[in-house]
Amino acid sequence: METLERILAQHPFFEGLEPEYLKLLVGCASNVRFDADAYLFRQGEEANQFYLLRHGRVAIEMCEPQCRPVRVETLEKDDVLGWSWLVAPHFWRSDGRAVEMTRAIALDGKCLRTKCEQNHDLGYELLKRFMRILEQRLQSTRMQLLDVYATHR
Amino acid sequence: MPLIAEEIEGKAGVSDPMLPQACRVAEIVKETQDTFTLTLEPREGESLARFAPGQFSMLYVFGVGELPISISGDPERSGRLVYTVRSVGQATHALVSRGPGEWVGVRGPFGTAWPLDEARGKDVLIVAGGIGLAPLRPVIYHILRHRDDFVRLLVLYGARAPHDLLFRKELTSWSRTPDTQVLTTVDYGGVAWHGRVGVVTTLFRHLRLHPDQTVAMICGPEIMMRFVISELREIRGIDAGRIYLSMERNMKCGVGLCGHCQYGPYFICRDGPVFPYARLQHLLERHEL
Numbered sequence: 001m002e003t004l005e006r007i008l009a010q011h012p013f014f015e016g017l018e019p020e021y022l023k024l025l026v027g028c029a030s031n032v033r034f035d036a037d038a039y040l041f042r043q044g045e046e047a048n049q050f051y052l053l054r055h056g057r058v059a060i061e062m063c064e065p066q067c068r069p070v071r072v073e074t075l076e077k078d079d080v081l082g083w084s085w086l087v088a089p090h091f092w093r094s095d096g097r098a099v100e101m102t103r104a105i106a107l108d109g110k111c112l113r114t115k116c117e118q119n120h121d122l123g124y125e126l127l128k129r130f131m132r133i134l135e136q137r138l139q140s141t142r143m144q145l146l147d148v149y150a151t152h153r
Numbered sequence: 154m155p156l157i158a159e160e161i162e163g164k165a166g167v168s169d170p171m172l173p174q175a176c177r178v179a180e181i182v183k184e185t186q187d188t189f190t191l192t193l194e195p196r197e198g199e200s201l202a203r204f205a206p207g208q209f210s211m212l213y214v215f216g217v218g219e220l221p222i223s224i225s226g227d228p229e230r231s232g233r234l235v236y237t238v239r240s241v242g243q244a245t246h247a248l249v250s251r252g253p254g255e256w257v258g259v260r261g262p263f264g265t266a267w268p269l270d271e272a273r274g275k276d277v278l279i280v281a282g283g284i285g286l287a288p289l290r291p292v293i294y295h296i297l298r299h300r301d302d303f304v305r306l307l308v309l310y311g312a313r314a315p316h317d318l319l320f321r322k323e324l325t326s327w328s329r330t331p332d333t334q335v336l337t338t339v340d341y342g343g344v345a346w347h348g349r350v351g352v353v354t355t356l357f358r359h360l361r362l363h364p365d366q367t368v369a370m371i372c373g374p375e376i377m378m379r380f381v382i383s384e385l386r387e388i389r390g391i392d393a394g395r396i397y398l399s400m401e402r403n404m405k406c407g408v409g410l411c412g413h414c415q416y417g418p419y420f421i422c423r424d425g426p427v428f429p430y431a432r433l434q435h436l437l438e439r440h441e442l
Contacts, residue, residue, distance in 0.1 A: 059342075059350060071342040071350045078358075099347050139380075143352040144340050148374040149283040149313035151187070151241050
């Protein structure tokens with residue numbers, strides 16, 4: 001049977017992470033499963049997790065002015081979902097909804113924040129990895145804003 | 154209008170690149186809300202010039218205007234020419250409003266082709282955005298017909314929204330062929346859309362590329378191509394010499410005489426539309442061009 005520690009070690013987000021850090025992280029990790037259409041989180045709720053996706057697909061949804069949801073991004077196997085747990089005041093900025101049945105490892109943000117405060121090396125390592133994800137998402141959002149396929153171009 | 158068609162009918166097949174050949178609309182298929190695929194056939198007893206994937210024709214809607222349109226059909230199916238056209242202005246609207254049996258003037262094919270010889274024995278990475286899939290479709294047809302000549306076929310395709318995705322049935326059918334990976338995404342999706350959402354560059358994270366064994370062919374809006382090239386070079390390690398792109402400018406004569414499509418030292422109609430990225434690199438970085 002696969003242990004959580006092994007699953008964490010094999011996820012691309014934690015590639016090359018020191019085993020001692022993995023041991024610290026595994027105490028904050030749990031297996032989760034979401035049915036299609038289930039919400040992983042809703043905008044405005046406290047953000048106390050992030051997810052390492054193992055199977056399925058999750059949509060990030062924002063509300064249009066009349067609150068019709070628009071899918072602005074989807075994430076799937078090997079992706080990392082959620083950074084609000086890291087940035088105060090720790091509230092989700094969007095909805096996260098399973099497009100299909102999804103399996104993931106959930107990492108408890110409160111537990112992780114405590115461990116990062118106690119071990120700044122672990123905190124710095126996690127920050128570096130999250131910054132890479134944030135930079136990629138920022139670039140994608142900028143390209144999305146350009147609306148490159150619009151007719152008026 | 155029919156008078157003009159009749160005038161040029163008898164002269165089809167002559168080698169004057171400025172003289173249109175009258176072709177009949179055999180079929181017109183609505184692909185999306187604003188994009189249509191036209192199949193043109195020559196008059197009985199006449200033939201059409203062969204084309205290479207990536208080339209374009211000048212299509213003349215009599216009395217309205219002439220447009221450069223890339224050929225989107227199978228290069229090995231002779232006797233017809235297929236074009237996919239997005240209706241965005243007066244001339245394109247007039248073109249896609251032709252009904253079966255109506256006449257269209259065709260000049261060409263013109264321009265450079267995708268580097269299929271160079272891609273032989275390698276992985277072919279096709280990255281298309283919006284209607285940019287149309288000029289690349291002949292490459293896909295060619296590869297699927299000559300499957301043993303190439304290693305993997307990787308197709309990344311992005312569109313604005315689900316209803317803008319072109320050739321959806323074909324995308325599904327291509328994805329079922331061996332050694333082929335087809336990934337599609339849209340910039341925005343509603344809750345009814347269960348596919349991927351995100352810009353086309355986000356698809357790269359689902360691929361394992363072999364930079365030394367890959368030839369990349371890109372077609373789409375210029376901004377999108379810049380983002381894709383940046384991803385290919387800076388993150389995926391693909392050398393500039395292995396990247397090709399198809400450029401678009403306001404082409405008029407099609408043969409490098411009028412200068413309308415000048416891009417730095419090049420005429421897109423004659424020296425392109427398909428260019429090795431290495432030739433354009435210095436120009437693409439200049440905003441005023």
